[in-house]
Amino acid sequence: MIKNVLVIGAGAMGAGISQIALMGGFNVSLVIKDKYFDKCIEKIRFGLEKLESKKKLKKTTSKELLTHLSRSTNLAESVKKADLVLEAVTENLEIKKNVFKIAGENSPEHCILVSNTSSMSIKALGEASGRPEKVCGAHFFNPAPLMRLVEIVRTDKSSDETIEIVKKWAEKLPCVRGKRYVPIVLKDRPGFIANRLQAPGIIALDWALDYAVENGIPLEHVDNDLFTPFMPMSPLILLDYIGLDVNYSISKHYESVLHPDFKPGEVMSKKIEMNELGVKTGKGLYEWKGNTLPEVDRTHKAGILSLELVFALQANEGCRLLEEKVVDKYSTVDDTLRNGFNMLGPFSILMDGNEEKWIQLLEDFAKKSGKEYLKPCELMKSGGYKEFH
Numbered sequence: 001m002i003k004n005v006l007v008i009g010a011g012a013m014g015a016g017i018s019q020i021a022l023m024g025g026f027n028v029s030l031v032i033k034d035k036y037f038d039k040c041i042e043k044i045r046f047g048l049e050k051l052e053s054k055k056k057l058k059k060t061t062s063k064e065l066l067t068h069l070s071r072s073t074n075l076a077e078s079v080k081k082a083d084l085v086l087e088a089v090t091e092n093l094e095i096k097k098n099v100f101k102i103a104g105e106n107s108p109e110h111c112i113l114v115s116n117t118s119s120m121s122i123k124a125l126g127e128a129s130g131r132p133e134k135v136c137g138a139h140f141f142n143p144a145p146l147m148r149l150v151e152i153v154r155t156d157k158s159s160d161e162t163i164e165i166v167k168k169w170a171e172k173l174p175c176v177r178g179k180r181y182v183p184i185v186l187k188d189r190p191g192f193i194a195n196r197l198q199a200p201g202i203i204a205l206d207w208a209l210d211y212a213v214e215n216g217i218p219l220e221h222v223d224n225d226l227f228t229p230f231m232p233m234s235p236l237i238l239l240d241y242i243g244l245d246v247n248y249s250i251s252k253h254y255e256s257v258l259h260p261d262f263k264p265g266e267v268m269s270k271k272i273e274m275n276e277l278g279v280k281t282g283k284g285l286y287e288w289k290g291n292t293l294p295e296v297d298r299t300h301k302a303g304i305l306s307l308e309l310v311f312a313l314q315a316n317e318g319c320r321l322l323e324e325k326v327v328d329k330y331s332t333v334d335d336t337l338r339n340g341f342n343m344l345g346p347f348s349i350l351m352d353g354n355e356e357k358w359i360q361l362l363e364d365f366a367k368k369s370g371k372e373y374l375k376p377c378e379l380m381k382s383g384g385y386k387e388f389h
């Protein structure tokens with residue numbers, strides 16, 4: 001039974017996951033290496049007090065919950081009492097492997113080791129721990145107290161028991177926006193489910209930005225192609241918020257592990273070179289004054305991209321996830337987007353009479369852009385995905 005949770009890492013994710021683990025009734029020990037300690041504890045306190053002031057803490061107080069939080073700088077020592085270790089350190093394989101090695105060598109035999117990595121190989125972490133059957137991924141989204149989705153990622157070595165325990169544990173962690181949605185990712189593949197579905201959109205957008213510049217089309221017209229008033233942010237504004245450097249490193253990662261078509265385009269590469277990274281540098285794809293959203297004229301579209309194309313790309317990537325056996329039902333793809341991000345699932349729209357139109361759209365766009373990866377895959381073309389229900 002899980003009672004004592006050890007969280008390693010004091011960034012955005014470490015703080016958010018510690019907060020919800022406390023709210024879920026677990027004892028949390030936080031292991032941090034550096035000066036971020038106090039900032040992280042303050043963040044957890046702030047998060048709990050905010051919920052308390054909104055009367056969202058059930059039958060408890062922030063003060064009471066904080067008595068179940070302890071801190072340490074010594075991983076080897078503090079892991080001795082852990083039932084479950086949640087690693088949320090910097091996205092660097094060597095650092096993570098070292099954490100898993102120390103945790104594997106020093107934790108009790110029953111202890112399960114979980115990584116929150118977005119892109120590193122969980123299998124490699126399992127090997128480093130010396131107990132791969134007790135290792136899996138639990139991919140939370142930022143901010144963890146608000147985002148319902150947690151993807152549990154199994155490797156070919158994770159035991160069924162480990163997966164079941166971690167899924168049940170994640171389901172117990174309260175979420176401000178309702179019940180958690182905790183799908184099992186059946187294979188340790190890049191991007192898992194949610195991020196992977198967005199991946200081909202990165203290729204399309206990168207290409208569209210280059211095409212726009214070559215043809216004298218303002219970048220904001222490309223943004224308008226995908227903008228709807230129902231979105232909190234248009235895609236280019238969102239990219240500026242996330243940071244163009246973050247987007248660039250995701251593209252480079254996918255280029256190395258998925259397909260050469262993910263190679264960042266000219267516009268993106270130049271922005272990185274010029275240190276125009278978005279909100280944090282005051283300039284990215286837009287000019288920023290602090291955090292204030294730029295005024296964007298929404299009247300003109302570039303006519304290069306469309307929301308239909310985005311859905312078609314997502315459905316195609318969903319078919320690839322079925323082909324690669326990352327999921328075994330197309331409904332998992334739709335449910336992940338719906339429950340995780342309040343987005344429409346592509347398969348529900350695809351199967352509403354859009355099959356031929358979307359296949360043609362993908363063929364045409366792949367031809368125009370010269371991006372092989374965006375072509376419809378075999379399962380999409382044959383309609384074979386319908387068997388996976």
Ligand SMILES: NC(=O)c1ccc[n+]([C@@H]2O[C@H](COP(=O)([O-])OP(=O)(O)OC[C@H]3O[C@@H](n4cnc5c(N)ncnc54)[C@H](O)[C@@H]3O)[C@@H](O)[C@H]2O)c1
Nearest residue numbers: 009010011012013032033088089090091116117118140142
């Ligand atoms: N930020 C996100 O949106 C997001 C979403 C999902 C998953 N993730 C994943 O979560 C993990 C953490 O992301 P983050 O955004 O919180 O990162 P971050 O850079 O904000 O924080 C990482 C923390 O780890 C600490 N750290 C580094 N080495 C350590 C060690 N050996 N022992 C203890 N602490 C150590 C750092 O000091 C820092 O406090 C990454 O693997 C990332 O891929 C991030």
